[in-house]
Amino acid sequence: MRTTKTQGMFNHLGLAGAFAGLALAATALADDAGQWDHKPMELSSSTFTDGGVLPISMIFESATTSGTNACSVDGSTGGNTSPQLSWRHAPPGTRTFAVVMYDTTASFTHWGIYNISREARELPANAGTPTSTDGQQIEDDFYLGTNGYNGPCPPAEQPYVHHYVFTVYALDKALQLPASTNFPPVAETLFQALIRAGQEGHILASASITGLYSIVPGAD
Numbered sequence: 001m002r003t004t005k006t007q008g009m010f011n012h013l014g015l016a017g018a019f020a021g022l023a024l025a026a027t028a029l030a031d032d033a034g035q036w037d038h039k040p041m042e043l044s045s046s047t048f049t050d051g052g053v054l055p056i057s058m059i060f061e062s063a064t065t066s067g068t069n070a071c072s073v074d075g076s077t078g079g080n081t082s083p084q085l086s087w088r089h090a091p092p093g094t095r096t097f098a099v100v101m102y103d104t105t106a107s108f109t110h111w112g113i114y115n116i117s118r119e120a121r122e123l124p125a126n127a128g129t130p131t132s133t134d135g136q137q138i139e140d141d142f143y144l145g146t147n148g149y150n151g152p153c154p155p156a157e158q159p160y161v162h163h164y165v166f167t168v169y170a171l172d173k174a175l176q177l178p179a180s181t182n183f184p185p186v187a188e189t190l191f192q193a194l195i196r197a198g199q200e201g202h203i204l205a206s207a208s209i210t211g212l213y214s215i216v217p218g219a220d
Contacts, residue, residue: 043207047083071153082128082149109187160219
């Protein structure tokens with residue numbers, strides 16, 4: 001039902017948290033006021049809880065012939081809206097942030113937004129709209145021809161429950177992603193930029209949270 005050009009990439013890197021291991025400079029971190037507090041970077045959301053089930057507001061909408069949503073348990077309409085996200089304890093020297101939503105179960109990228117302002121400490125709900133001014137966005141693995149967020153729509157086959165990992169990266173530089181009319185920035189483009197940034201010591205810290213979702217009732 002969908003193409004997965006990034007299949008296996010995060011598996012090769014140790015999944016969504018792999019870039020955290022490249023953040024060699026993240027030994028002493030700062031709070032939002034810029035004072036040293038030696039606390040690790042934290043990510044949270046008011047839309048869902050870490051380890052909890054994602055709400056219908058985040059779910060993709062794919063209409064069936066009967067007019068119901070193939071991406072929801074009971075056919076309910078999906079909101080296809082990116083969640084609110086907030087982070088704390090960004091390291092000193094942070095210049096930009098990047099956020100990735102990655103389905104580790106299917107090796108599928110649902111969202112990538114980068115060059116978020118150094119002053120930002122959150123993304124509001126629906127920051128993944130194509131017209132968002134919160135940062136620059138990639139075209140995800142749905143390949144629908146637009147940049148931005150597209151929510152979960154897992155198949156009704158094992159493994160039933162998919163894990164959606166949201167990761168925020170703090171970088172000491174802006175990311176430059178190559179692009180042209182025929183080749184816009186996609187998931188691979190962003191991942192390669194993050195890999196290079198990590199290898200060169202430009203990823204200062206990262207933090208992740210995970211949401212779960214299945215279209216099979218009672219699946220676990």
